[in-house]
Amino acid sequence: MKIAILLYDNYTALDVVGPYEVLSNIPGAKIYFTAEKPGLYKNSNGIQISADFSLKEVEGPEIIVIPGGFGIDAILDNKDILEWLNSVHEKSQWTTSVCSGSLLLASAGILNGRKATTHWNRVEQFKKYPVEFVNERYVKDGKIITSAGVSAGIDMALYLTSLVVNENFAKLVQLALEYDPKPPFDSGSPEKAPREIMEKFKNSRNKKIK
């Protein structure tokens, strides 16, 4: 099973690696890190991940993963990427996104009239597209699954694994990743974060915040 994960400058690394770590367990999975040009792609905090395939080299992936990140805005009008995305989406079994990656799907027209989600801080921007925003951890509409911010890609990928293989296999993967989350705080969404944290967030809008 061919799984294409898009890279570009200034992706969010956990958007990429969360789904990678889960989906690569699917029997027969082969992951293709793909980008406009093969090479190393970094984000603003310094990690460099290799894109081993150009877009043209990745034909007919059964699963497509579009990660989010600050850099997403710079590729929302990129003709080559949009063309590739529309072409592979046509034949994919599953087209997915993490965080602000859903903006690229929206920009490609793939989400027109669809239910979908995104990072909570991108909702305003997301709603400018003809999309029905749903405030959930991940949203399935037909063969499209979008997920909320960054870490939500792990939950989405486990759900997708249960659809592609079966529930028991997805549980096996969850066990292997010891994904029994116990965050030390309960501040992972705007509804849960203390008001002072939300204020801080608004005042700290810089490169470091997705």
Added chain:
Amino acid sequence: MKIAILLYDNYTALDVVGPYEVLSNIPGAKIYFTAEKPGLYKNSNGIQISADFSLKEVEGPEIIVIPGGFGIDAILDNKDILEWLNSVHEKSQWTTSVCSGSLLLASAGILNGRKATTHWNRVEQFKKYPVEFVNERYVKDGKIITSAGVSAGIDMALYLTSLVVNENFAKLVQLALEYDPKPPFDSGSPEKAPREIMEKFKNSRNKKIK
């Protein structure tokens, strides 16, 4: 703040990127991906992450992160790595591990007589060292923080962020990563996984399982 993350062949990618994604938000953080030799390091599922620094180039990191993975066994007796680890640990503010990365700390003698944890499937191997195994998501003993399997590195790194900066800042990072986990299943630990899943796990011990 210098943060060193060790790479080697067949690390688990989420062990690396979970803490990276959290800790890189610490004000002034500079992440050093380091390995015996600079270059691309891959794991068995195909991702390649660049180690930009040799061990010798990373002197005096305030934080050390040792990720786990299948490949950890191959470096448990690696003199150059053990020597570097002992030398940087001596002056570090925090020495941490994710998953089976704790085996390297144990092998270096750093965990002698300490409370620590590891991936649930590595406990037997871990107990061969003079370590007091504790079954927790992450365990702090002095300046050493070890965490359980793979995804536990995210929880550990948020906790560490609260110690290095403060709780409110850690909550801000949690919000930025929208880390409000909602796994579709509740199978993330041996205690929670259905018995049939545990049996499957035992029968599927191959390269794909951490």
